[in-house]
Amino acid sequence: MTSSAPKKPAGRGSVRLPRGAGARAPQVLLALEHLYPDARTELEFSTPFELLVATVLSAQATDVSVNAATPALFEQYPDAQAMSQASAEDIEPFIRRIGLYRGKARNLAALARLMIERHGGEVPNDFEDVVALPGAGRKTANVVLSNAYGYPAIAVDTHVGRLARRLGLSTQTNPDKVELDLQKLFPRERWIFLHHALILHGRRVCMARNPQCAVCEMAAFCPKVGVEG
Numbered sequence: 590m591t592s593s594a595p596k597k598p599a600g601r602g603s604v605r606l607p608r609g610a611g612a613r614a615p616q617v618l619l620a621l622e623h624l625y626p627d628a629r630t631e632l633e634f635s636t637p638f639e640l641l642v643a644t645v646l647s648a649q650a651t652d653v654s655v656n657a658a659t660p661a662l663f664e665q666y667p668d669a670q671a672m673s674q675a676s677a678e679d680i681e682p683f684i685r686r687i688g689l690y691r692g693k694a695r696n697l698a699a700l701a702r703l704m705i706e707r708h709g710g711e712v713p714n715d716f717e718d719v720v721a722l723p724g725a726g727r728k729t730a731n732v733v734l735s736n737a738y739g740y741p742a743i744a745v746d747t748h749v750g751r752l753a754r755r756l757g758l759s760t761q762t763n764p765d766k767v768e769l770d771l772q773k774l775f776p777r778e779r780w781i782f783l784h785h786a787l788i789l790h791g792r793r794v795c796m797a798r799n800p801q802c803a804v805c806e807m808a809a810f811c812p813k814v815g816v817e818g
């Protein structure tokens with residue numbers, strides 16, 4: 590098994606950061622550190638395998654719905670070896686309340702088999718190897734590698750992308766390019782924290798609809814790009 594840190598998105602250096610982003614980034618980081626000093630993933634897991642499965646399940650679903658389903662799922666299938674024996678139909682009843690569960694059940698069954706075939710049942714610690722697993726994309730790889738193995742990474746989901754644009758840290762809509770902008774603006778050792786803290790702020794204050802700018806600690810310096818009113 591090879592080992593490498595997450596790969597950078599293609600096109601590095603081709604994107605201009607928004608005006609003032611460099612000065613704003615430290616203010617954002619300071620505010621987030623004040624607001625969410627213990628920011629971490631809200632997915633519940635106890636092994637890299639559980640984290641990988643929970644992250645695959647969390648695509649277009651809430652962490653709450655995933656956390657409600659995974660205890661029984663992990664009891665039945667505690668590792669890749671156990672899950673590799675299951676069919677998608679075996680897995681479906683455990684995740685039926687999670688969005689897109691049929692496709693996710695298919696991916697989990699295939700993912701576990703591939704982990705056995707290629708990685709001895711272990712979650713790979715190489716970015717390209719994780720991305721190659723069924724149901725896992727760049728975001729999943731970043732989440733798994735950062736939370737399970739401590740690699741510096743900024744997974745860009747819908748919250749992180751939205752906040753990056755509103756806060757004037759990126760003008761990009763492509764998550765890979767947002768990731769690139771954030772990597773330029775923040776110290777590497779704070780990337781994992783930044784990912785979690787932006788998600789928390791996106792859930793609690795800067796929601797997609799009706800962001801709470803009136804009570805937001807970042808209102809004084811946030812350009813509120815795209816926010817109406």
Ligand code: SF4
Nearest residue numbers: 795800802805808811
């Ligand atoms: S000021 Fe408004 S737009 Fe800016 S981060 Fe806060 S809630 Fe979001």
